[in-house]
Amino acid sequence: QYALTQPPSASGSPGQSVTISCTGTSSDVGHYEYVSWYQQYPGKAPKLMIYEVSKRPSGVPDRFSGSKSGNTASLTVSGLQAEDEADYYCCSYAGSSNVFGTGTKVTVL
Amino acid sequence: EEQLVESGGGLVQPGGSLRLSCAASGFPFSAYWMHWVRQAPGRGLVWVSRIDNEGRSITYADSVKGRFTISRDNAKDTLYLQMNSLRADDTAVYYCARGVAGARHFDLWGRGTLVTVSS
Numbered sequence: 533q534y535a536l537t538q539p540p541s542a543s544g545s546p547g548q549s550v551t552i553s554c555t556g557t558s559s560d561v562g563h564y565e566y567v568s569w570y571q572q573y574p575g576k577a578p579k580l581m582i583y584e585v586s587k588r589p590s591g592v593p594d595r596f597s598g599s600k601s602g603n604t605a606s607l608t609v610s611g612l613q614a615e616d617e618a619d620y621y622c623c624s625y626a627g628s629s630n631v632f633g634t635g636t637k638v639t640v641l
Numbered sequence: 642e643e644q645l646v647e648s649g650g651g652l653v654q655p656g657g658s659l660r661l662s663c664a665a666s667g668f669p670f671s672a673y674w675m676h677w678v679r680q681a682p683g684r685g686l687v688w689v690s691r692i693d694n695e696g697r698s699i700t701y702a703d704s705v706k707g708r709f710t711i712s713r714d715n716a717k718d719t720l721y722l723q724m725n726s727l728r729a730d731d732t733a734v735y736y737c738a739r740g741v742a743g744a745r746h747f748d749l750w751g752r753g754t755l756v757t758v759s760s
Binding site: 533535566568570572576577578579580583584589621623625628629630631632633634635 | 685688691700702738744745747748750752
């Protein structure tokens, strides 16, 4: 089943930054400005962290930022904190469907 | 408080059927598109289906097309997913999620309900 490509893991020490990539195609990530990112703790529901490539919902710390270039979107977490250790998924609108990324486990060393 | 609560999951044999429900509260349910997203044990999120606010526009992932049916009852503030011809690879936690501007992103999620397909 098709999914956007994310690195399986990423890590950083507290206070450092980590960037997660999300690669799709010209039919999804590259075509629409509707990439979103979700944080998920084990056994919990996903939480929206970034929408429309780079917008943050109310209540999400400004340490979280998003960007996009061509068919690849990115999520950057600056000033890593222990609570940022979680799984992160990107998602793109694709017209008649939505497609999620493969997921990235972020570890705070 | 805005909330989505899924129910209806459980153990079902291969080839069997199950209907999931998602009860919405705290917001105008009839104004929003709604989605089902699933997550197999230890795996990633997978979009399953969506329905527009009036129930007129519906789409499915290829993996469930012809077997699953999404519907909604705006009078009851409830979303449904009828799942037929279930297979082992349908085993997952099923989440309902609220779509913003239709399907651009999902801003409210339920806690999920586990469906296990096994003999």
